[in-house]
Amino acid sequence: METLYTLSEIADKRFSHGENVPKNVIDGIRRIVSAGGYIGMAQINPIAGNIEYNAKKIAKYIKYSSEIGLDMVVFPELALMGYPIEDTIDRHPVIVEENIRWLKGLAKITTGTTALVGFIEPRKKDAEGKKYFNSVAVLKDGKIQGIVRKSLLPNYSEFNDYRYIEPSPATGVQPAETLGSFDRETVYKCSKLFEKYGISICEDCWNNKEFFNKHLYEKDPIEELAMESPDIFINCSASPTRSKKEQLKHNMLSFLAKKYNTPIVYVNQVGAIDNSSFDGSSRVFGADGELIARAKSFEEQFLIVNPLKKIGKIYPLAKGLEKSLTEQKVFTLEYESDLERTYKTIIQGIRDYFKKCGFKRAVLGLSGGLDSTVCAVLLADAIGRENVFGVSMPSHITSIESKSDAEQLAGNLGINFTEASIRPMIDTTTGCLNDLFKTVETKWKKYWDSNAGIFTDRPKDVSSFTADNIQARSRAMFLWGISNEFASCIPIATSDKSELYMGYATINGDMSGGFAPIADVPKTKLFAFARWLNANREEKNAIPENIILKKPGAELAIDPKTGKPLIAEDALMPYEFLDEIIWRVENNNEGYQNLLETEFVYEKHNPISKEQKTEWIDKFFRRMSTALYKWSILPPSVIVESRSINKYDYRQPITSSRINYKGVKDEYINSILEQDLN
Amino acid sequence: METLYTLSEIADKRFSHGENVPKNVIDGIRRIVSAGGYIGMAQINPIAGNIEYNAKKIAKYIKYSSEIGLDMVVFPELALMGYPIEDTIDRHPVIVEENIRWLKGLAKITTGTTALVGFIEPRKKDAEGKKYFNSVAVLKDGKIQGIVRKSLLPNYSEFNDYRYIEPSPATGVQPAETLGSFDRETVYKCSKLFEKYGISICEDCWNNKEFFNKHLYEKDPIEELAMESPDIFINCSASPTRSKKEQLKHNMLSFLAKKYNTPIVYVNQVGAIDNSSFDGSSRVFGADGELIARAKSFEEQFLIVNPLKKIGKIYPLAKGLEKSLTEQKVFTLEYESDLERTYKTIIQGIRDYFKKCGFKRAVLGLSGGLDSTVCAVLLADAIGRENVFGVSMPSHITSIESKSDAEQLAGNLGINFTEASIRPMIDTTTGCLNDLFKTVETKWKKYWDSNAGIFTDRPKDVSSFTADNIQARSRAMFLWGISNEFASCIPIATSDKSELYMGYATINGDMSGGFAPIADVPKTKLFAFARWLNANREEKNAIPENIILKKPGAELAIDPKTGKPLIAEDALMPYEFLDEIIWRVENNNEGYQNLLETEFVYEKHNPISKEQKTEWIDKFFRRMSTALYKWSILPPSVIVESRSINKYDYRQPITSSRINYKGVKDEYINSILEQDLN
16 A cells, blocks of 8 residues: 555656656656556646647656556546637637647657547538537557547536537547548447447436436446446546535446446546636546545646556545535535535636636735635635735725724735725715716606606615715726736625625626636625634634624615614625525525425524515515626636526526516416406 | 408507407408418517516417417417526526416417417426427417427527427427327327428428538438428527528528428517527418518517418518628628618617616717717617717817717707716826825835746836726716616616727726627628618718717827827727628638738738738737637627627637637647657
């Protein structure tokens, strides 16, 4: 066991981190590997569409794998292109041509070590169906030896494979000469060359008819591969992390290995591409379904394994990826088990967005509230404290506590900090707007007066609502000003998931920015997350206790009753109640009636009247409907939970804002339809 | 022919416009119709997800059709739900349950007149594949008699059918008892009941192997239906208008009718849902491929036809829908033929977005430039001049001409108008920001100085770039203030397609708004469009000639060379050249090398050096790459051209911003991969 440990550690040291390893140690590895059956799992982090960058990374691992004499080196799905690449391959076919040329170049540098490299394969122009296959090339001895093509194409949530990809009718390795067109006659001839490996791509292994109750596809590529009795299954994947997904994946892969009495080598992409964060955690299961090896989570790694000899190393998963077998069926405030995964998912999401877009610095408003606080901590950890600038931008409403909390936080984190009052801007803007409003009112009023009955909605009095938004927009004006003025610097949108559901965020204000780190984290989870950050980061208790204890509020308006800034829960509803509605709608697709009729966790310790409950649930659907627009213009964010409102994950027409979520009774339907309709 | 004319006109008067028609005239229609073979084409405009609204509309036409004794009344695809409904049906299954209940209600009110009603059909829970079918119910004599299910599911461009819809393996009418699960055994039993009608849904008729060179699907439902020798083909569609699409559709439908010697009745949805504008133009082709009837474009209509007796009426298409057979293969500045279609597409897009979301009024900045001018005209026509408010918001850079052009335009259009200077806001904001910048610079400079070599990008001097954006954002602050203050009023984002490609629009500034009417119209087309509006609207020459003649510029900065506001073409490149790049990339998927090597229309009358051309093409790809982010946060807009950058039509990862569009030579690839890579 000690030898195996050393083997992987050394390999990783040299291959992933470029550290110098003494020649005699490398020679030692080479001797062990020469016994045969050793496979390198190259868990890489590609940049979408940057083929040269990806190819160089792939070439490095191919060369090292050859140098020490591995049987095979395996890369993730679409390793050469990055996943997802989306519609780019349709509009800019030049990048597909480039990926073929780099693939041929990679083939040339291969030796006796087989390399499995994911790429976009153009089909022949006259072929029926979509333009491309999502393929894996089998490279060996300087040539493309064969091609494996993806059969099952996910098109739910963040996946859009089916847009430009044709499902492969065949499984297993097909002849390379058919590149660009599928040749039914010769499939199995070539397959024999690699028959000891049952190679598939991502979704291809997610359709076992025994394991899953519900099947999205008829075909089961693994079942088909199993009929050829391979020695080892290999699956090249790009599978993003989502809450509750890891345990399912573990169980499924273990089940497949055991069922077919065949080890399975699963190599997953790591890194984030826009809104999707991939956890890596590539792994090997033995023929008995036992976990043999698992690469690190949220890090690039090169891991050497021998699936038949059960040689490998199991790196720990981030807590939260280790969830228990019981899938969460009800809402709970017990977030602890998912917080490390949440942290790593978002950190990677921020880091890769900055790196891949070429940004270095971030600027954000520090209000002393929970949202901006958690964002500041995550940014400091993701891009470095010296690259983060927090600005406290008090108005006439901002409390002394808020300002000092913000400053204390910045000090604890060691980020840059300054205070800049927005009062002059508010005064000037309000003055200008008041004059403008009078003119608008006069002109429109005249029209409305002469059209009484047609327009029942009259302009409101000059309202605090408008004043609230002026504050939020003035702050954004400051942040975007800094972004414009200083190179490679973007403002951060600090909106959280609960408030986005309620549309409780200002357009061109706090929901504006270049990136939105916590847009998929509900408020109650953020509270738990803040405590977790205080307990688990190297610097303990960076977040002042006061920030976690105080009730969230936008500090945009004064409550006339208390004379203090309005508390968000008064304007919305208790976050615990709100977050349970969100959870149930997203995870269980529960509707209005069911929400109304079943008990909430909140109710267990806060008895509420039926009227109160109805009011909150009504408010949820009403506000959610008008928030659809805001979701559509939210900046890129990290998808964290198992379901989200990220626009690349969930789409609903904005013009569907008048859906009746309550439903109606049959008697109502009949009475309506029996009427004389004109 | 006169009778037929009268028949349709009267029907439309009563059915679409609710006008009173004397009883004896109705009786006359009833007598004609009693001869049999008459079909009502109900070209309706549904609201996505608003099932009660849609059901009432459908019920009205079912009742009228029964009243006059039509054989059948046909509605568009997904008439009860609206198309597209997107992921809403997955997250909120309650609306699917509701659409089934309303469907059953509609069945109850049917008599001997068959009604074809599009709806979302849930499949049995244990069925393999997706959750739903996209179906058409055959209603008659108070019952659901059978179901037709869509087989071919488009998933390109704005279409996402495949996300939640299972392709139907069978064609034709299937038994209603199988609702929720497909029963292979009993398919043809029921089909006999309606064998005289070969019913299909939208994309099902778009895969003829003779007509199209390229086939997206193997199956051809029309070919299968033809084997049953129906008397009439019926196709229920929701097919949005795109440039160059109409002629293809005409030819294809005519081809199908002729090939199978069977008339075809094609009923298309009308109206806009978010970014997609559906033109209606429902039609009938005779067995000889001749056009017999065509409903109005961009209007709801009820049209009575008799396909076998060739009875119908052909309403004119909007010019532009009537394009010649020759598909445009090269870029041209001859926009004339597409301008009426463009006008109607956008007008409908604006009108329906406002109506379906519940907005009544719009406010926009009038700069005296082309973009805001065209937007103002379109808004006045779409929602009524009294509901539009134009605000001229001059800064220190704004010329006298710009202000007077804006005022003159507003006067000509009869929209509300006022002037509000942004100078106080600019002065205050600039003052506040300068102080803030100094602090930021000091703090970050200190860090950079101690990290020389790591960070090469130093903060710029306080720059005019930032000042430009302050102006644009101050204006948006005014417009959103008005939106916050006055009910049902949204600001308009006036960005055009050419400038969006170049990222030549300010975040939280001119690209911010509730709706973006001209985001898919390139600048050179806008010039032609302005002239067209002046010539073709009832009020001639509403747009002052000066606005059309002057060179576009954002008037945000002064050109130090001329002392006048900077002209956009100087900052970018000639619009004619830019628009040709856009056209070629979108329509021909041309890459960098091909653009460089082939002649542009612009070059025919403006000889340019190779260096100049290279510079512009380089600039295009560079600026486009960094504009990807802006596309992702653009408000809803109308898709107009055959290809767009609308985020629901085209998706590219923002982190793919470093794609090398130029490609590299094989020698380069080999030299890179042969290097020692570490």
